[in-house]
Amino acid sequence: MDSNRSGRRRFLKQAAALAGVAAGAERSASGQSAQSEAQPKDVHIHGEPSRFVSAGRGVKTRIDHMTYYTPLQDSAGIITPAALHFMQTHSSRLPDIDPQQHRLTIHGMVDRPLSFTLEELKRLPSVSRIYFLECHGNGSSLLHGTDDPKMGLPVQYIHGMTSCSEWTGVLLSVLLKEAGLQKGASWLVSEGADDGKFSHTLPLAKAMDDVMVAYAQNGEPVRPEQGYPLRLVVPGWEGPSSVKWLRHIKVVDQPYMTWNESMNHSIPRHDLDGKSRWYHFEMAPKSVITRPSGGLKLPGRGFYEITGLAWSSGGAVSKVDVSTDGGRSWKEAKLQTPVLPKAHTRFTLDWTWDGEEAVLQSRCTDERGEVQPSLAELNRNWGITDTDQQKTSRAIHINAIQPWRVARDGSVHDAMFS
Amino acid sequence: MRCSLNLLVSVMILAAAVAGLAQSRTYNLGTPLSQEEIRAFDFMVGPEGKELPPGRGTAKEGAEIFAKRCAVCHGRNGEGGAAQRLVLGSPGNPHLGPFKDTEKSATSYYPYPTIAWDYINRAMPANKPGSLTHDEVYAVVAFLFYRNGIIQENDVLDDKSLLKVEMPNRNGFVPAVPVWPPNPKKPSWY
Numbered sequence: 001m002d003s004n005r006s007g008r009r010r011f012l013k014q015a016a017a018l019a020g021v022a023a024g025a026e027r028s029a030s031g032q033s034a035q036s037e038a039q040p041k042d043v044h045i046h047g048e049p050s051r052f053v054s055a056g057r058g059v060k061t062r063i064d065h066m067t068y069y070t071p072l073q074d075s076a077g078i079i080t081p082a083a084l085h086f087m088q089t090h091s092s093r094l095p096d097i098d099p100q101q102h103r104l105t106i107h108g109m110v111d112r113p114l115s116f117t118l119e120e121l122k123r124l125p126s127v128s129r130i131y132f133l134e135c136h137g138n139g140s141s142l143l144h145g146t147d148d149p150k151m152g153l154p155v156q157y158i159h160g161m162t163s164c165s166e167w168t169g170v171l172l173s174v175l176l177k178e179a180g181l182q183k184g185a186s187w188l189v190s191e192g193a194d195d196g197k198f199s200h201t202l203p204l205a206k207a208m209d210d211v212m213v214a215y216a217q218n219g220e221p222v223r224p225e226q227g228y229p230l231r232l233v234v235p236g237w238e239g240p241s242s243v244k245w246l247r248h249i250k251v252v253d254q255p256y257m258t259w260n261e262s263m264n265h266s267i268p269r270h271d272l273d274g275k276s277r278w279y280h281f282e283m284a285p286k287s288v289i290t291r292p293s294g295g296l297k298l299p300g301r302g303f304y305e306i307t308g309l310a311w312s313s314g315g316a317v318s319k320v321d322v323s324t325d326g327g328r329s330w331k332e333a334k335l336q337t338p339v340l341p342k343a344h345t346r347f348t349l350d351w352t353w354d355g356e357e358a359v360l361q362s363r364c365t366d367e368r369g370e371v372q373p374s375l376a377e378l379n380r381n382w383g384i385t386d387t388d389q390q391k392t393s394r395a396i397h398i399n400a401i402q403p404w405r406v407a408r409d410g411s412v413h414d415a416m417f418s
Numbered sequence: 419m420r421c422s423l424n425l426l427v428s429v430m431i432l433a434a435a436v437a438g439l440a441q442s443r444t445y446n447l448g449t450p451l452s453q454e455e456i457r458a459f460d461f462m463v464g465p466e467g468k469e470l471p472p473g474r475g476t477a478k479e480g481a482e483i484f485a486k487r488c489a490v491c492h493g494r495n496g497e498g499g500a501a502q503r504l505v506l507g508s509p510g511n512p513h514l515g516p517f518k519d520t521e522k523s524a525t526s527y528y529p530y531p532t533i534a535w536d537y538i539n540r541a542m543p544a545n546k547p548g549s550l551t552h553d554e555v556y557a558v559v560a561f562l563f564y565r566n567g568i569i570q571e572n573d574v575l576d577d578k579s580l581l582k583v584e585m586p587n588r589n590g591f592v593p594a595v596p597v598w599p600p601n602p603k604k605p606s607w608y
Binding site for chain 2: 180395
């Protein structure tokens, strides 16, 4: 019955779109009639920001991927609105999934292979937890100096592939226990329903720990660009682990090394004789000052609150230090509550600008005691010499301290490489 | 003796019952899947190639398919175009590494021969994923391996021979087999 109804709706929606009255058609899933679909869209049904608020996501698209960057320069608190959550997808179109038709299967090394509908998943015990998600390419050396207005301001296109949401769903451990893990099961590989069949391997220990199958984000259904109707949320780990449009989970006894993880997620390294490090899993402690940051301009000397975000896969942020003199001296910033494990943490520091050149930067320490490295420390760790650092090919897993230079005219510039 | 055997048997029955109880479904939601249903969607192929379906193809057959279905994005000989470069080295002359970051898209970078098969089968061509037959996938993989200097032009790839292909970068990854948790002596940003 449902599939017939939704099939008819789809037909009507397509017909409406063809007739050039597509406005409001995207609301068809709420069960409105074709007649109401043709009405002008009421913007208050899904509220929109003030027309005076201009900053949205930055965008970069290519034939084989789309990237949208969160405008961190305007962020407040720790939650990223779903509409501004970053998106990085390795195909050029998003799947349009009918939730009535969608199934999540758990199979492979399990006693009882199972298929779940969305409604069945929503009947299971749920959890709501606040976690950051970060693309492992966030902060890439290759992004500095990009001068493309469509991509937004520097803090946005260099660091805006991290966002933080309250996710609601079922713990993956609940589903795996329902299916019954077999002896020898040690990894799993999950697959999305997108054109690229995005796939990723997870060790079972992590899957049974805190991984979620999420159907809601910040109190609403997960949006299509975030994986509607279902996605994995793998707390603290590199973004690609959190497979969107999730449809298959296969329990296996070895890492599956699918195309994405073998190619995009490995890094040829100088210190390993040119061999590639792969399977980084975690996103290391990191922080960035979001205001003042590159591309903004201070109107004059006087008081400013320096503010930014810190996060780590290692748990909660325990401390953020801020320097206004390029790292010669540091002051401990205030951490705004809540301070949650594997979530963005907002920090602030009171600052009075004296009108002279200043270099602002922040440094995160997490509850494991790990400290965010400088670019020089990171390079040394990876066997890259200072003279090589500008031409380094390293494009993923960069958590170096980000310096912003405030010039005497108040303009703020990216000072990572200069 | 008999008494203790009886006791042992009852303990075993009890243990089995407890184990059975522990493994039963708590919520009784979700629909059990038959092996036949699973076969209809279980296309992810691991490094051991256990899921590879029957089929065969050669580089010569693959060249035609590549020209029609892949070259528009990846270049005539896989040298790259709107989409990523797939070929490094040349027939008979494989690139043995080290690889630069920009060379990671080349088929010769992949540590296992199954990776190219799996990805092409499920996700390519980008405008119509899953539209290649199994024979066509074997053929396109044979063509790419040949252009990368990994196999000969007349080599036949099938579900057995594909697994025997020696990838030039097989030992180019650290750690050789991914492990979790990683080395506790290194920082997470190592």
